Amino acid sequence: MGERLGLERERLALTSEETATRAGISETRLAVLEQGEDPGGADAVELAGLASVGVDVTFLLTGQRVLAQDERELVENYRASSPEQKKRPATTGHAVEKS
Structure with missing residues (x-):
């Protein structure tokens, strides 16, 4: 999921700071997710925040584009x-x- 999150952020042309702020999560948490350091991945609230930024959550979770x-x-x-x-x-x- 971490690599796909980075790809989505790049696709949206957003910095880490912009993504985190708009998604309502800390930059540190975003970095942890992008680096794949949390085996549990993002929780539902984080996924909803990322979706509000424009992240394709289906791609994030499955690797398949909608x-x-x-x-x-x-x-x-x-x-x-x-x-x-x-x-x-x-x-x-x-x-x-x-x-």
């Missing part, structure tokens, strides 16, 4: 869009649905 790379990028781009930009895919989806 979404393919292109799907993940689409979702990440959508989340980074302005409210006005977010309206466009919904409009396009409705137009396709009606045809």
Whole structure:
């Protein structure tokens, strides 16, 4: 799990400090998890905090991604869009649905 946590942090382009702060855990605890020094791994509260940061918890626990790379990028781009930009895919989806 430690290596996958590091990969997720890199994918999200976050520092250890940013990840820990946003996830509500200490930097020391994050380092322990990333280095695989806790055989029990992260607890449910820590996993929820990491998920709130954008960490793919399924990947963290199983090594399997929920979404393919292109799907993940689409979702990440959508989340980074302005409210006005977010309206466009919904409009396009409705137009396709009606045809």
